[in-house]
Amino acid sequence: MAAEGWIWRWGWGRRCLGRPGLPGPGPGPTTPLFLLLLLGSVTADITDGNSEHLKREHSLIKPYQGVGSSSMPLWDFQGSTMLTSQYVRLTPDERSKEGSIWNHQPCFLKDWEMHVHFKVHGTGKKNLHGDGIALWYTRDRLVPGPVFGSKDNFHGLAIFLDTYPNDETTERVFPYISVMVNNGSLSYDHSKDGRWTELAGCTADFRNRDHDTFLAVRYSRGRLTVMTDLEDKNEWKNCIDITGVRLPTGYYFGASAGTGDLSDNHDIISMKLFQLMVEHTPDEESIDWTKIEPSVNFLKSPKDNVDDPTGNFRSGPLTGWQIVCLW
Numbered sequence: 001m002a003a004e005g006w007i008w009r010w011g012w013g014r015r016c017l018g019r020p021g022l023p024g025p026g027p028g029p030t031t032p033l034f035l036l037l038l039l040g041s042v043t044a045d046i047t048d049g050n051s052e053h054l055k056r057e058h059s060l061i062k063p064y065q066g067v068g069s070s071s072m073p074l075w076d077f078q079g080s081t082m083l084t085s086q087y088v089r090l091t092p093d094e095r096s097k098e099g100s101i102w103n104h105q106p107c108f109l110k111d112w113e114m115h116v117h118f119k120v121h122g123t124g125k126k127n128l129h130g131d132g133i134a135l136w137y138t139r140d141r142l143v144p145g146p147v148f149g150s151k152d153n154f155h156g157l158a159i160f161l162d163t164y165p166n167d168e169t170t171e172r173v174f175p176y177i178s179v180m181v182n183n184g185s186l187s188y189d190h191s192k193d194g195r196w197t198e199l200a201g202c203t204a205d206f207r208n209r210d211h212d213t214f215l216a217v218r219y220s221r222g223r224l225t226v227m228t229d230l231e232d233k234n235e236w237k238n239c240i241d242i243t244g245v246r247l248p249t250g251y252y253f254g255a256s257a258g259t260g261d262l263s264d265n266h267d268i269i270s271m272k273l274f275q276l277m278v279e280h281t282p283d284e285e286s287i288d289w290t291k292i293e294p295s296v297n298f299l300k301s302p303k304d305n306v307d308d309p310t311g312n313f314r315s316g317p318l319t320g321w322q323i324v325c326l327w
């Protein structure tokens with residue numbers, strides 16, 4: 001198995017340089033001691049650093065074997081999506097295209113983190129390019145539509161990487177990343193760049209960069225975090241961090257993109273899904289997570305968790321899972 005030597009711990013940190021083909025750290029005698037020294041009392045909650053926590057069945061990794069093939073496909077694609085050996089192009093830099101790529105299997109992990117290596121580039125000058133990429137964790141898959149190439153009134157989570165300000169009156173600076181949670185009742189207003197349904201967002205300068213650009217989405221215990229690595233510094237930067245987000249298990253990961261009068265190449269190089277090892281209470285374990293209705297409860301802000309008397313590190317507002325490279 002193509003191993004990647006990640007381990008996780010809390011705290012903001014660096015992004016591991018992808019080194020495909022490198023063997024991960026074996027279960028050698030030094031590993032447990034190393035982890036203990038590094039992590040102290042939190043060892044119970046971290047992964048063991050072996051590749052089993054990279055979920056191959058939910059990941060899109062070069063070479064793109066099992067993508068769109070008829071026997072046991074891992075990912076399916078649709079629309080203008082084109083596969084090369086180096087990237088999956090959701091749309092070319094041409095007008096009125098839409099394409100998507102969708103994981104074949106529903107995801108039943110309660111706590112996960114998705115790392116997306118992507119590239120948005122084209123010949124259009126400033127503000128003459130569009131529309132962007134959407135990353136999805138949704139009930140339905142492979143349904144084309146007006147929301148960055150995918151269907152509206154979706155059930156689940158969307159992260160929009162919007163490159164074009166359709167709303168001329170907006171004070172937001174583009175490109176702009178935003179998140180939306182929907183139970184099917186909400187419609188994405190393209191003319192307002194989704195302003196009315198946006199939960200949180202940030203400006204992110206990811207277009208036409210001459211180095212690699214990454215985005216990470218973490219969902220754990222109701223907390224949704226989006227981080228970017230756009231400056232070629234191998235470091236995650238916070239974009240979105242909200243709590244009170246409820247998402248079911250059993251939805252599908254996907255990515256889609258669309259162009260209109262304006263266009264760009266929208267490329268996905270990889271999507272890597274990691275399982276986070278997080279404990280849940282017996283109460284949480286006893287419910288059927290597939291039946292959860294996507295929703296957001298804004299009553300609980302991250303700040304409410306600061307003074308957790310148990311000293312539970314999970315609740316700290318300024319910390320997050322960090323990947324520690326083991327090579």
Ligand SMILES: *[C@@H]1O[C@H](CO)[C@@H](O)[C@H](O)[C@H]1NC(C)=O
Pocket residue numbers: 183185293
């Ligand atoms: C769906 O979301 C809307 C708007 O957030 C809310 O008013 C409605 O009650 C929700 N429906 C269900 C079935 O949860």
Ligand SMILES: [Ca+2]
Pocket residue numbers: 131162163164165166190193
């Ligand atoms: Ca837009």
